[in-house]
Amino acid sequence: MTYDPVSANPLHGNPLKSRADVEKALHDLFNPLLPFFSEGGARVRLDGAAAHFDRAAADLEGFARPLWGLTPLAAGGGRFDHWELYRRGLANGTDPEHPEYWGTVNSTDQRMVELAAIGFTMRLLPDKVWQPLSQQAKSNLAAYLKHARSFDYADNNWKFFRILVDLGLEECGVEFDRSLTEKYLEELDAFYLGDGWYRDGNVRRIDHYIPFAMHFYGLIYAALAKGDDKRVAAYKERATLFAKDIRHWFDEDGGTLAFGRSLTYRFACGGIWGALAFADLEALPWGEIKGQYMRHLRWWADKPIANRDGVLSVGYGYPNLFMSESYNSAGSPYWALKAFLPLALPADHPFWTAEESKAVTDDAPIPLKHPGMVMMHTPGNVVALSSGQQNWQMRHGSEKYAKFIYSSRYGFSVEVDERAYNMGAFDGALAFSDDGRHYRVRENNEVAQIAGDTLFARWKPWTDVTVETWLLPASPWHIRVHRITTPRTLHATEGGFAIERADLNADTYIDEPGSGAAKSETDVSAIVDLAGQREGRAHRPYPNTNLIASKTIVPQLRGEISAGTTVLMTAAMALPAGDAAEAALRQPPEAPDITELEALFAREGVDVSAILVPERF
Template sequence: MTPVENRELSPYTGWTRQHWASTADGLLHAVQRYRSPSGARFDLPGPVSANGSRADGLEGFARTFLLQGFRVVGEQGRDPTGLLERYAEGLDAGTDPTSPERWPRPDELGQAKVEAASIALILRITRRWLWDELDDRVRQRVVDWLSTVVGQPYPPINWVWFRVVVESFLREVGGPWSAADIEEDLAVHASLRRGDGWYSDGQERAFDHYVGWALHLYPMLWTHWFDVVGSLCPVGTYRTWTADLARYLDDLLHLVGADGSPLLQGRSLIYRFAAAAPFWVGAVTGHGGLSPGVVRRACSGVLRHFTDHGVPDSDGLLNPGWHGSWPGMRQAYSGAGSPYWASKGMLGLALPAHHPVWNAVEEPLPSESSDHGRAISAPGWLVSHRRADGVAIVLNHGTDHAGTGERRSDSALYARIGYSTATVPPLTGATVDDPVDNTVAIVDADGNATHRTGFERLYVREAGDEVLTAASRGRACWIDAREDETADHGYGRRGAVVEGPLLTVASVLRAGVEVRLVRVDAAGWDARVPGCFVRMGGWPVASDSDPAARGGTRRTRVSFESSELRSLVFGVRGFTGGGLASEFGTSPLGAWTAVPWLATDGVPVGEVLAGGVLLDRGGVPPVDPTVLAIPDGEGGHEVTVAWPDGVSTTVELPGTP
């Protein structure tokens, strides 16, 4: 039975701990029909990952084991699902070298390194009720299987935490482990720290949900649930991490829409409500800095966003997709068991029913209580939200899953200028190679658009008067990546490069309205190439009906309105025309995707162009700012945006370096 809503305790979502427990138990019971005979695998229906079906079956076990473990801990050892013994049987079969269901070892298959961490973490926190009750022979086999991580190479990204967690468990149960491994992994983690609580998942500018559900989650749970502070983890490091978590969550709270949707940006979005995990980490460890009512509001909002949109599916399963099944969201490593990393987002169930987070009255999110956002320096983001529509948007001048100067095609989930909690870039189709949405590009005579990956971040600032500003520049390049068949791990693709001009782009953001400034510098590129022009794309809005009937174009004012959203671009300076691009079957949010765009006649080198860009639910009145650009004598410009109410904002577009 569905629990009854409690609008006194939870005025925003109605949800209580009973709703969370009911959802979790439903997920756990639904996968049991796909349990292998001895329980070591859950061979779920759906696509097979690049790692193969054996790895996918292990994923199904390990990731649902996470959820089972959280349920047992939150009930102080009681097994509310009655499934713990079945997972114990799976541990026995999976680690038995003679079993037909034996798991690939971490030294045999990289994905097993990931899943080993989930298994070790749950064995640690349920030790009294599971590990200590296993036969000695089973415990030894589990140790033997886990210990193959020792001395193994791990990529210098969030993966280092999988080895830390496994070896820390081995240390506590008398198994082999390596202090050198853990020291090396902690050094990698330190190298990923970018300030203000933010980490990059690798040395590239890789800012995404992994910051929260991996690079904050594992360090904080490691220091909370393992006996490591003052031994393996220096006290000063621990204090840094706790401060980082609180600072990060203060930003992350602004990236949740009023409807509970997380930001649609970055890889592995099929993990869905795993986006709630970092909020729960703060509550579990007591170091999040957020009030219990805000934590539950954020987490229940995220989970309910998905349950209100058909998640899990009619069979009670999590499939690859966002709301419904949409395999185009998968990365190469994603299989049918992968979506169950969403279990991380149910970490709060490890907290008992009497914990304050379950008993405080919900408090509003910034997206439903404030019209102002913030500048977030590390990822190079400007964040804005409005009470009128509850959509959180990000303008991106620092993230592309690459490094400065790299030549790759733009990854749709990293390199766009804009992301939001209500839109997603087309993930398949023509615009993957020739991006339109939230871009500034040079388009050639054949209709091919340049890419921006490898750009240089110039600044990210709060400019006063509730105005946010950011700028970036880089060599616009045509990338022919049709021959690149490397696995999709979220990066752009490589290919033949044709260099174009230098593009400097700035965003001036106020009350959700962006004035996007552009200057093209030839910088060695022949501006006389025939047929080229500058195109500036707006927000991609999904619709279940053909966009042709809902778009509006008046020369340099182009809009598209779905039943829920409006995307609008309007010329302010230098643009002479526009149109509406539409594609079918390229988005998990709707059958069609429409993007309004503006264009110039030719390529006006050295001139400042300006266009307005807006995403809303139709409630923002028209704004017609003016833009004045004054050369600075060094090839750059000082640009002033004058808003209709008298506020002025001045930013610089630096000259060619």
């Protein structure tokens, strides 16, 4: 037998049905880290890859991030045998004279991020990490935290990190300057858009940082703050509204929408459900909240997400540095342990005693104005039609934010060679080339609107080329209409959903005029030209480009775009293999009337919230 990489996943084989199962999962995830703690306990270094910040900060990341799970475990009465290791690490990491000192914060710094977990732990477990320390160690730790919080935090969810440190200092009786505490809370409130949605700073994007950061930290604050009743009530009210929308980012099997940055945090995406429980907030029926939470953990249990030693890899569905961010060190994936917040709750809490209920899905499309999405639930999948957002700071920002479609089952792909137009995956995207080698895709929008369950965007791949795109649900298909105005001839490639490819090319590939399709053992994906005769192909892009499957097939339509104005109309879909998929293949939707689409947006179109922020360069 050959090595099965799934077997290294610490969640593999765990039924993840009960509180005891979740507690075991946490231990199984943490224990592989023990050999990598430094002698003084302050640093955890897992491999030689680098992030943009210094090595000391990366080592602190490896040390601190497991606390997001270990702290709730102990707060809920669970056993953890290594608190002495953590006490030693806290003492040495904050001692300027010790060789494992974490380094001094002198500006906005990654250490600020990681210190939030320490503040959280000091708030919940002072008897574990504060009271047993020597007076000198207490003084060093307090001084380190107070010094770090004297600098400006990034103007986004980072402001919560200072608030969490404040909670810890307050619990441990440390005096500190509170002048910025209220100011930061007010600035965080300024990011609130309405209907439960925030943005993560003054940016043109709304992604998983809303559930696993803005609401996650807000609900922790709501559970732990003292004497801020008005804000606590607001946080709970917003989270209640948000839960009704964000459940549609999860499919019936527990998979979540693969969209945006920081997806290497994996099951942190399910942290919103645990945070609702931690704050004792029944935003949805407890059975639904528990079902969303447990299904999400189970979804990860059969993925090869760990290295051979059981250490979580950078990647998503498998180890993959292509999709990583510049701020991902080897310790970064352990923000996934934020999902274990409910372990702070006793076994008789209604979250744990409730029977799981099925996911709430809807046959009708669900429009979400703030992120500019229309959600479609299909078997084992949720699809987001996306008006497109902007992120020029992140690696592969266009792929993570500006495709037309995103999916939980099929993920999305990142491009790995900007000089290989013919090999591009371009799933969920429309790519143009004017030389057959380089290409342009959507990076941002001039306009992004929603009208009912239909989306519109206007964007420019070049300054002299304009594309107007309408997206329409037609479940299980969706329709894309593109009106392209160009002064010169271009070539265009448009992709459908990427599905997993078998070894030895043991799949069915359909290349026809006007359509491309692929059939694997598990899935069917197709793209159809509803107006015109672009050439169809079932394309095999470079390996390790898709977030979920390391080798994929992407049906594409390809053809020349003449100078002037051209209208393209496309339908695409992907379904699990079976009779329903075959029936859908035989019944693609009809082309819409572009005049009616224009009239719809003239009458009902409203701006997508994600676009309503000034651009930053």
